[in-house]
Amino acid sequence: MPEERKHRGNRGNNRFPDTDFERIFHPASIAILGVSSDENSVGFGTGMLRVLKEMGFAGRIYPVNPSGGSVLGLKIYSRMEDIPERVDFAVIAVTAKLVPQALEDCLRSGVAGAEILSSGFGELGTQEGRQLEDQIREITARGIRVVGPNCFGIYCPRSGLTMLPGQDLSRESGNVAFLAQSGGMASDFAHAGEWMGIRFSKMVSFGNGADLREAELLNYLARDHETEVISMYIEGIKDGDVFFRELKAAAARKPVIIFKGGLSAAGARSVASHTASMGGSGLIWSSVLKQTGAVQVFDTQELMQASAAFSLLPKKSFRNIAVIGGGGAIGVAACDIAERHGMEIPPLASDIRERIEAILPRPGSSALNPVDVANPLVAPSILKEVLMNAAQDERIDLQIIVSLFFHYNPYALMFGVPIAEIVPYKELVEVVGDVINKTGKPVVAVLPNARRGPRNMDITGLIALARQEYVQRGIPVFDELHEAIRAIAHVNTYYGRRENEKR
Amino acid sequence: MKNDKAARIIEKAVKKGRKALSEYESKQLLAAYGIPITKEILLKDKDGLARATERIGFPLVMKGCSADIAHKTEKGLIYVDIRTVSEAKKAYREVMAGMEGFEGGVLVQEMVKGRRELVMGLTRDPQFGPCVMFGLGGIFTEILRDVSFRRAPLEDYDAREMMKEIKGHKILDAVRGMEAADEKRLTEMLISIGRIGLENPDVMEIDLNPVILSGARPVVVDALVVLK
Numbered sequence: 001m002p003e004e005r006k007h008r009g010n011r012g013n014n015r016f017p018d019t020d021f022e023r024i025f026h027p028a029s030i031a032i033l034g035v036s037s038d039e040n041s042v043g044f045g046t047g048m049l050r051v052l053k054e055m056g057f058a059g060r061i062y063p064v065n066p067s068g069g070s071v072l073g074l075k076i077y078s079r080m081e082d083i084p085e086r087v088d089f090a091v092i093a094v095t096a097k098l099v100p101q102a103l104e105d106c107l108r109s110g111v112a113g114a115e116i117l118s119s120g121f122g123e124l125g126t127q128e129g130r131q132l133e134d135q136i137r138e139i140t141a142r143g144i145r146v147v148g149p150n151c152f153g154i155y156c157p158r159s160g161l162t163m164l165p166g167q168d169l170s171r172e173s174g175n176v177a178f179l180a181q182s183g184g185m186a187s188d189f190a191h192a193g194e195w196m197g198i199r200f201s202k203m204v205s206f207g208n209g210a211d212l213r214e215a216e217l218l219n220y221l222a223r224d225h226e227t228e229v230i231s232m233y234i235e236g237i238k239d240g241d242v243f244f245r246e247l248k249a250a251a252a253r254k255p256v257i258i259f260k261g262g263l264s265a266a267g268a269r270s271v272a273s274h275t276a277s278m279g280g281s282g283l284i285w286s287s288v289l290k291q292t293g294a295v296q297v298f299d300t301q302e303l304m305q306a307s308a309a310f311s312l313l314p315k316k317s318f319r320n321i322a323v324i325g326g327g328g329a330i331g332v333a334a335c336d337i338a339e340r341h342g343m344e345i346p347p348l349a350s351d352i353r354e355r356i357e358a359i360l361p362r363p364g365s366s367a368l369n370p371v372d373v374a375n376p377l378v379a380p381s382i383l384k385e386v387l388m389n390a391a392q393d394e395r396i397d398l399q400i401i402v403s404l405f406f407h408y409n410p411y412a413l414m415f416g417v418p419i420a421e422i423v424p425y426k427e428l429v430e431v432v433g434d435v436i437n438k439t440g441k442p443v444v445a446v447l448p449n450a451r452r453g454p455r456n457m458d459i460t461g462l463i464a465l466a467r468q469e470y471v472q473r474g475i476p477v478f479d480e481l482h483e484a485i486r487a488i489a490h491v492n493t494y495y496g497r498r499e500n501e502k503r
Numbered sequence: 504m505k506n507d508k509a510a511r512i513i514e515k516a517v518k519k520g521r522k523a524l525s526e527y528e529s530k531q532l533l534a535a536y537g538i539p540i541t542k543e544i545l546l547k548d549k550d551g552l553a554r555a556t557e558r559i560g561f562p563l564v565m566k567g568c569s570a571d572i573a574h575k576t577e578k579g580l581i582y583v584d585i586r587t588v589s590e591a592k593k594a595y596r597e598v599m600a601g602m603e604g605f606e607g608g609v610l611v612q613e614m615v616k617g618r619r620e621l622v623m624g625l626t627r628d629p630q631f632g633p634c635v636m637f638g639l640g641g642i643f644t645e646i647l648r649d650v651s652f653r654r655a656p657l658e659d660y661d662a663r664e665m666m667k668e669i670k671g672h673k674i675l676d677a678v679r680g681m682e683a684a685d686e687k688r689l690t691e692m693l694i695s696i697g698r699i700g701l702e703n704p705d706v707m708e709i710d711l712n713p714v715i716l717s718g719a720r721p722v723v724v725d726a727l728v729v730l731k
Contacts, residue, residue, distance in 0.1 A: 237630065240628070240631040241631075241632065244631060244654060281628070283650075284631060284634055284654075287651060287652035287653055287654065287665070288652075288654050290668075291661055
């Protein structure tokens with residue numbers, strides 16, 4: 001679609017103002033208003049300058065402060081209008097009462113959008129705070145877009161825009177977009193994404209959301225060609241009607257995963273009918289999310305795990321699963337969890353079962369599915385054969401491999417070597433990657449750890465390394481089997497609905 | 504496109520400063536939207552009783568009908584399974600006495616037979632506006648709270664999904680010798696309830712409980728419409 005190629009904002013869409021989001025997310029130049037000439041300043045402005053440089057932001061950066069001077073080798077401009085070019089994006093970090101003037105200056109200089117990191121607005125609940133926020137809104141109506149105030153702003157790996165503190169966030173761009181009012185949530189998600197294998201296209205923490213917020217950003221991300229999965233944390237929305245419309249439209253194009261916080265507080269409305277007392281905000285929210293085709297999750301971990309699954313798995317549903325490894329009890333539990341989530345772990349076809357039985361160590365193994373490999377030390381080469389064979393069962397849509405690496409601990413102690421040296425995790429990950437390529441069926445890894453105490457920090461370290469190997473290959477990996485299955489179930493809910501509608 | 508008949512019923516009540524429609528008015532409103540209701544006649548005096556019982560046919564139900572009395576069961580103003588004219592006369596006297604001067608009348612109503620009771624309704628969510636409810640009806644509504652919601656307007660798909668969503672959805676299937684419920688009819692009812700909410704801003708809440716499955720056919724047996 002040409003509209004998407006151009007990657008322009010809302011042109012040709014009369015619901016929201018025309019906005020050049022390209023200049024906002026991938027600016028060629030940035031002004032930072034509220035930078036101190038003292039480079040050790042702990043202010044947000046100076047902090048942002050530092051982290052943008054550390055992130056390797058490739059565009060031009062113009063610090064602005066009426067006092068002038070220089071900082072970190074850059075000239076500080078006294079006024080926006082002294083900057084020798086039209087700036088694309090601005091970071092505003094001046095004290096709240098100076099924000100309207102700063103924004104006005106940005107507007108006059110042709111800046112497309114600004115993130116206002118400063119707080120001291122509507123969130124205070126004071127009249128002064130509300131008035132300042134109204135002033136911001138009034139200025140945006142004249143042609144500049146605002147993220148914030150009271151936010152951590154935008155993280156965009158491709159351009160190098162980042163949040164505070166975020167100098168060490170990944171520069172690797174990916175297919176997941178994240179939206180939240182909460183800056184803390186955004187920042188945590190950005191950091192967790194790194195070890196969970198989630199790479200981001202754009203992340204926006206919009207704080208008070210005086211201007212740009214959930215519905216309009218959904219509208220943009222739905223059409224953004226960099227974004228394939230939209231993930232959101234929501235506390236409150238501005239307009240139920242618009243939100244519903246945009247969410248439904250977005251979810252029709254790509255998966256939207258939503259964690260709605262604050263569902264418990266609003267239940268106490270006094271009502272006359274049974275129907276109203278049955279509702280309450282939690283149930284209505286769940287219903288609305290289902291109705292739009294969005295995926296609802298109930299905590300941060302689930303949000304991140306579902307995001308990883310949507311981001312890394314093929315765009316379809318996976319009803320029948322093979323589970324390899326993990327031992328008997330884990331296998332039994334796997335069947336129960338799978339069934340609860342509408343999936344099956346069907347017995348493998350008898351010829352395939354026979355072939356797997358021939359490879360596995362005996363006694364103690366079972367090739368039924370879940371495939372019990374009898375002991376946790378089975379070599380990657382054998383596991384490869386098991387995975388290759390199980391994938392040949394045409395009913396199997398996806399395989400889960402459970403590796404109990406912590407069981408290598410006694411051997412590490414016995415031989416007096418670090419556990420990371422005797423666990424063949426690199427080989428295993430390579431093998432799993434091979435299997436995926438050869439069979440065309442996805443494999444999801446699970447790395448439980450029963451030894452997480454301070455005595456076993458080496459195991460925690462080993463698991464982190466193994467995780468890294470997996471995520472570098474774009475293979476989803478989870479700590480626990482039930483987390484993996486739950487995340488896959490969300491993928492099934494989303495694509496299952498579409499597959500049903502097509503039928 | 505507004506429903507004139509419905510608008511007139513609501514307007515009349517709003518003008519009188521009433522906070523709810525009576526059962527009879529509520530059902531007239533539903534009927535104006537094509538929602539199946541019990542066959543019923545509202546009596547203001549006892550002169551019409553004989554004719555009403557004849558038209559509705561025994562066995563029948565007689566209820567106190569007033570916008571001021573929302574939950575009739577608790578007031579003891581419902582007489583069911585009335586089989587003779589003399590029983591009807593007696594019920595009439597007792598209901599009128601129980602009304603204690605509230606404005607209204609006596610509703611003579613067909614007795615709908617069916618073992619499956621559903622609930623349907625409408626609530627206005629502060630965020631999302633009119634939302635339609637579906638669930639298990641009768642006394643189970645409050646005990647099991649097995650209900651689902653969809654925001655209006657509902658599409659066919661939404662209505663079907665919300666029926667599948669309740670835990671007790673199998674009650675709609677052919678079970679224990681009972682016919683499968685007329686899902687098409689149920690779907691239309693849910694969509695219509697959403698329309699009532701969207702087209703009539705004065706309607707705050709709707710409670711249809713029970714909606715009884717008479718064989719496959721759903722019928723609204725009791726209804727309450729709460730106004731702004």
